Amino acid sequence: MIELWRIAPPRGRIVIALALAVLLALPLAADRYVISVLTLIFYFAYVGQAWNLMMGYAGQLSLGHALYVGVGGYVAALMWLKLGIGPWLGVFAAVAAAAAFGAAIGWLGFRFGIAGVYFALLTIAFAEFTRIGFDHLELTGGAAGLFLPFEEKRIGEWWNLRGGQLLFYYLGLALAAGAALLVALMARSRLGYQWRAVREDETAARALGIDAFAVKMAAVVISSGMTAVGGVFYAFYYNNLFPSQVFEISRSIELILAPIVGGLGTVFGPVIGAFVLTPLGEGLTAVTGRFGINAPGVKAVFYGVVLIVIISAMPSGVWPRLAALFGLKDHAR
Amino acid sequence: MTHQRKAAPTRRRVLAGAAAAGAVAFAPAIVRAQAKSLKIAVLLTRSGYLAPAGQSCHRGALIAPRVLADYGHQVDLVHVDVESNPDVARNQAERVINDGVDVVVGAFDSACTLAIAQVCEQRQAPLVVNIAAAPALTEQGYRFLVRNFPTGSQIAVNGLARIKAFIEATKANPKTAVFLHVNDTFGTAQRQAMDRLLPNAGMPFRVLESIAYDPRAQDLSVEVTKIRALKPDLVLVVTRAADAIKLVRDMVRQRFEPMGIISPGAPGLYDEEFYEALGPLADYHAYAVPWANPKSSMAQALEKAFKPAYPNYRFAVECFNVGFTFEALLVAADGFKRAGTTNGAELMKAIRATNIKEHIMIGGPITFDDKGQNNNVPSAMVQNRNRAPTVVLPAEDATMAPVFPMPPWQGRT
Numbered sequence: 001m002i003e004l005w006r007i008a009p010p011r012g013r014i015v016i017a018l019a020l021a022v023l024l025a026l027p028l029a030a031d032r033y034v035i036s037v038l039t040l041i042f043y044f045a046y047v048g049q050a051w052n053l054m055m056g057y058a059g060q061l062s063l064g065h066a067l068y069v070g071v072g073g074y075v076a077a078l079m080w081l082k083l084g085i086g087p088w089l090g091v092f093a094a095v096a097a098a099a100a101f102g103a104a105i106g107w108l109g110f111r112f113g114i115a116g117v118y119f120a121l122l123t124i125a126f127a128e129f130t131r132i133g134f135d136h137l138e139l140t141g142g143a144a145g146l147f148l149p150f151e152e153k154r155i156g157e158w159w160n161l162r163g164g165q166l167l168f169y170y171l172g173l174a175l176a177a178g179a180a181l182l183v184a185l186m187a188r189s190r191l192g193y194q195w196r197a198v199r200e201d202e203t204a205a206r207a208l209g210i211d212a213f214a215v216k217m218a219a220v221v222i223s224s225g226m227t228a229v230g231g232v233f234y235a236f237y238y239n240n241l242f243p244s245q246v247f248e249i250s251r252s253i254e255l256i257l258a259p260i261v262g263g264l265g266t267v268f269g270p271v272i273g274a275f276v277l278t279p280l281g282e283g284l285t286a287v288t289g290r291f292g293i294n295a296p297g298v299k300a301v302f303y304g305v306v307l308i309v310i311i312s313a314m315p316s317g318v319w320p321r322l323a324a325l326f327g328l329k330d331h332a333r
Numbered sequence: 334m335t336h337q338r339k340a341a342p343t344r345r346r347v348l349a350g351a352a353a354a355g356a357v358a359f360a361p362a363i364v365r366a367q368a369k370s371l372k373i374a375v376l377l378t379r380s381g382y383l384a385p386a387g388q389s390c391h392r393g394a395l396i397a398p399r400v401l402a403d404y405g406h407q408v409d410l411v412h413v414d415v416e417s418n419p420d421v422a423r424n425q426a427e428r429v430i431n432d433g434v435d436v437v438v439g440a441f442d443s444a445c446t447l448a449i450a451q452v453c454e455q456r457q458a459p460l461v462v463n464i465a466a467a468p469a470l471t472e473q474g475y476r477f478l479v480r481n482f483p484t485g486s487q488i489a490v491n492g493l494a495r496i497k498a499f500i501e502a503t504k505a506n507p508k509t510a511v512f513l514h515v516n517d518t519f520g521t522a523q524r525q526a527m528d529r530l531l532p533n534a535g536m537p538f539r540v541l542e543s544i545a546y547d548p549r550a551q552d553l554s555v556e557v558t559k560i561r562a563l564k565p566d567l568v569l570v571v572t573r574a575a576d577a578i579k580l581v582r583d584m585v586r587q588r589f590e591p592m593g594i595i596s597p598g599a600p601g602l603y604d605e606e607f608y609e610a611l612g613p614l615a616d617y618h619a620y621a622v623p624w625a626n627p628k629s630s631m632a633q634a635l636e637k638a639f640k641p642a643y644p645n646y647r648f649a650v651e652c653f654n655v656g657f658t659f660e661a662l663l664v665a666a667d668g669f670k671r672a673g674t675t676n677g678a679e680l681m682k683a684i685r686a687t688n689i690k691e692h693i694m695i696g697g698p699i700t701f702d703d704k705g706q707n708n709n710v711p712s713a714m715v716q717n718r719n720r721a722p723t724v725v726l727p728a729e730d731a732t733m734a735p736v737f738p739m740p741p742w743q744g745r746t
Contacts, residue, residue, distance in 0.1 A: 151473070285428075296380040300380055
C-alpha cells in the first residue's frame with residue numbers, strides 16, 4: 001500500500017487525499033438527500049469495482065452479477081434472522097456462498113471452453129434460475145420476500161448494521177475506497193498482470209506458461225466474493241429482499257454501467273462512473289420535475305441519450321480522458 | 334396638488350419596520366404550521382416494469398385535488414416517478430421531504446414502499462400506502478405508516494371467501510377445478526397462498542391440478558389441452574393481460590367450455606386489452622378483488638372527474654388503482670383537517686385515528702389498527718358484463734346479479 005502511494009504522482013496524491021477528506025467531512029454540511037445519493041454512489045462504485053476485476057482486468061464478461069448480490073444478501077440476512085449471527089460474521093458465509101456460485105459458473109464455463117458472449121449467457125442463466133429457485137424457497141420467504149426487522153430503537157446497533165444514514169454512508173465509503181485500493185494492489189500483482197495477459201490474448205498467455213484456467217477462476221471467485229459483500233450492504237440497508245428485485249437482469253446491467261462509463265480495466269473507472277451516473281439520474285429527475293415534464297420514462301430517454309453521448313465521446317471511459325486532462329495519463333490504469 | 338412631507342425615520346418606525354421584516358422572514362415556519370393546504374408527495378412506479386399500474390395510479394392522483402376540494406380538502410401534490418426501483422424510491426423520498434412535503438403517498442410496489450417507509454420513519458413524515466401487499470409493511474412497527482390496502486394473505490383469504498359466496502349465490506355446483514397460474518413472481522406467490530389456504534377454505538370443489546405457465550408463451554394450447562383432459566368444472570386463474578387473452582382464445586379454439594373462469598385476485602381479466610381483443614368472449618369471467626363501490630357517491634364524483642380528464646380510459650377498468658390512490662390522498666387530507674397542523678407527529682396521530690365512512694372502495698369505514706393496517710377492505714366479486722367490470726357481490730353494492738355457469742362461447746354477441 002505504501003509502495004502504491006509512493007508511486008502515485010504528487011498531483012494524484014493531493015486529489016485522492018482531498019477527495020477522501022471532503023467525503024469524510026461531508027456529512028457535517030450535507031443534507032440527508034445528498035448523503036443518501038452518495039451512499040448509493042459508494043455502493044455502485046463498490047460493486048462496479050468487483051465486476052471490473054472480472055471484466056476489466058481478466059476480460060470475462062458477466063451479465064449476471066446480480067446473482068452474487070442476491071446470494072450474499074440472502075445468506076447474511078438468513079444467518080442474522082434464523083441463527084442470530086450478525087452481518088459482520090455473516091459476511092464471511094455470504095462471501096463463501098457467492099464464491100461457490102462463482103466457482104461453479106467459472107468451472108463450467110472455463111472447463112468446457114465457453115467464452116465471450118456464450119459465457120455471458122451462462123452467467124445470465126445462473127442468475128435467472130437462482131431467482132426462480134429463490135421464488136420457490138420457503139426458507140427465504142419465496143416470491144413474497146424476506147424482511148429484516150427495522151426498529152427505531154435498535155438504531156445504533158452498528159454490530160448488527162442497525163444504523164442510521166451515517167453508518168451506511170461511512171460503511172459505503174469504506175467499501176468503495178477499500179475496493180479501489182484492493183483492485184489497485186491486485187492490478188500490480190503477478191495475478192493482475194496474468195489477468196491482463198489472458199484478457200489481451202489467451203493463446204499467447206498460455207504459450208507464456210500462464211495457467212489461464214486458474215487465472216480466470218481466481219478472477220471469477222474474487223469478483224463474486226467481493227460482490228457478495230455489496231449484497232450484505234444492500235440487504236441491511238434496504239431491510240428487504242425480493243428475488244424479483246435482487247436477481248433481476250436489470251440489476252446486473254445497473255451494476256456494470258459505472259465501470260463501463262468510468263473506464264473498464266482502470267482503478268478509478270468504477271468510482272468516476274458511479275459519480276457520473278447516479279447524480280445524472282437524480283439530476284434528470286430534478287430537472288424534468290422542475291420543467292414540469294411529467295411523462296413517465298422521459299428521464300430514461302434522456303439518461304439513455306446522455307449515456308450514448310458519453311460512450312461515443314469517450315469510448316474508453318471518462319476516467320482515462322480525465323487522467324489525460326490532468327496529466328495523469330501514465331497512471332490512468 | 335398638495336405636498337406631503339415625507340415622514341422622517343424615527344426609532345419607533347425603524348423598530349416597527351424591523352418587526353415587520355422579521356415577520357416576513359419567519360413567515361414560512363408560521364405558514365407551514367398553520368398551512369391551509371397539505372403538501373403531499375405522490376411517489377409511484379410510473380416507469381420501469383410496473384409502469385402500467387403506476388401510471389394508472391397517477392391518473393387517480395392527478396384528478397384527486399379537484400374532487401377532494403369539493404369535499405373541503407385542499408391538497409397540493411408533488412408527483413414523482415420512482416421507476417420501479419427501490420434505490421430511486423429511497424432517494425426521492427429523502428428529496429421530497431427535504432423540499433418540504435408534509436405527507437408521502439405511494440408507492441404501488443412493496444419493495445419501493447419499504448424503502449420509502451424507512452426514510453419516512455427516520456424523518457417523521459407520515460406515509461400513507463395506497464397499494465402494496467407485503468405483510469411486513471405493517472408488521473415491523475413503523476410508527477409513521479398506515480396502509481389502506483389488504484395484505485397479500487388478506488387478498489387470498491377474502492378472495493376465496495368471495496368465490497365461495499359467488500358459487501352459493503348462483504346455486505351452481507362445481508365439483509372440480511384446475512388452478513392455472515403464471516410462473517412469474519406474482520403468480521408463484523399466489524400459488525403458494527392457494528396451496529396453503531385452499532385445503533381449509535371449505536370450497537365446494539376439489540383442485541385436480543395446479544398448472545404453471547410462462548406468460549411469454551406464444552400460445553397456451555398445450556396447457557388448455559391438458560386442462561381439457563382433466564375435465565374440470567371450473568378454471569381458477571392467475572393471469573396477466575396478454576396471456577389471459579391467449580388462454581380464452583385457446584379454450585374457444587379447442588371448444589373447451591368450463592362452468593366458468595374465475596380469478597382469486599389477479600389482473601388480466603379486467604385489462605382494457607382483454608376486452609378489446611376478445612369482445613363478447615371477454616364476458617362472464619369473474620374475479621375476486623377489492624373494487625370501487627359503484628353506489629358510493631364519492632366514487633361517482635371521482636368517475637365524473639375521471640371521464641373528461643381521460644377520455645381514452647374507462648373508470649370502470651381503472652378504478653382499482655385510481656380508487657386506492659385517491660383514498661390514500663383522502664386519508665392524508667382528512668388527517669390534516671383534524672390535526673390542523675403539518676407537524677409530522679401530530680399529523681400522524683390524526684391519520685392513525687382516521688374513521689372515514691364515505692369513501693371510494695367497497696368495504697367498511699377506513700380505520701387503522703395499532704399497526705397501521707386497515708382491515709376493512711374486503712374483496713368484491715366482479716364479473717365482466719357487456720365488456721365492462723361489473724360488481725356482482727356483495728349484493729348491497731352490486732349493480733347486476735352474478736351469472737354462473739357462464740353462457741356458451743357460441744352465440745355470444
